Amino acid sequence: MTTHADLGFDLDVRDTDAVADRRDELVAAVRDHAGTIAYQLARLQGGDYGRQEVSTPGGTWTVKHEAGELEFLLFSPKSGSDVYVISTKQPPEPADLATALGDYANFVAAWNEWVDSLSGVLDGVSAEFPDPASTDGVVAERDRVLDRVRDTCSVMAGEIHRYEGDDYGTFTARVDGDRWELKWDEGTVSYLRVGGSGGLYLLSQYEAPSAADVREYVDSFRGFVDAYNEFVVELESDLAAVEL
Incomplete structure (x- = not known):
């Protein structure tokens, strides 16, 4: 029986399970956390579908929801390729995920700042209206x-x-x-x-x-x-x- 050693391949192959498991663990945590943002966005926009872009020092984040559920979370860095941190397709590459997560806290801070900017925008707006004429x-x-x-x-x-x-x-x-x-x-x-x-x-x-x-x-x-x-x-x- 021919072995790897017989063929001159006496080399160890590293197991990727640990990296994949850690990647999946981080993606699941982001999905849960960003899912709250998607839900809040859906409530604000009031529609079945919607998205919002938020800028950070590292790039632009796009959160998209469908019926209040997170559909995708995209990070577009100022340099480099886009990273779908959350999507309906395959999970991100570990290195890309690490790059995106390095800016994720900035994304959340920018989201909070954007929401705060809307606070009070309707203060003082009267809800008293003239009676509509009958037809x-x-x-x-x-x-x-x-x-x-x-x-x-x-x-x-x-x-x-x-x-x-x-x-x-x-x-x-x-x-x-x-x-x-x-x-x-x-x-x-x-x-x-x-x-x-x-x-x-x-x-x-x-x-x-x-x-x-x-x-x-x-x-x-x-x-x-x-x-x-x-x-x-x-x-x-x-x-x-x-x-x-």
Whole structure:
């Protein structure tokens, strides 16, 4: 049997377990300590994700949290490569960790100084505010007008549906340069739109238009109804010309 000695490799290989164990012990301690900073940062920023950079004489530290939990702690020294002291990936090299930890106390001191600088920033800020005005009156007036528009369109949709016999369809007319379109679905109003495909929906299954928009177009709606009535008159004229 050939041995290392036979091959000329009569050399001892050092065991890295002690170094790795010490590295992992230090990383765990920093994770616990910096985790408190991440939690405090999350409370201050108020979001599910956030980060903060803190400068020290040795470089810049970046702490990032996710839902209040420490996601990573990065040390960017003024000279040399970045060191992820804490990350979701592999632990840092022992030498890099030693470099970062040499500045860690400065990081904590700079963090505390930054927090202290925020202390009292809201002192004297009043939490007494004017009462907001109610929109009930405006909404009621808007809904009153829109209900009347919807009632009128329902009659129009029902009549056109009855005449054409199709379950779905539209009636369009141009009023004051704007294209108006009433779409019906089995005799009920699907939408009333003015201004083409990118226009304003006065009636739809989604949100209501603003009171200002209703005011702008309600007079033109009368013209749309007039166009419908003219359409019906033309239909009656065409039918009257039929002889059997």
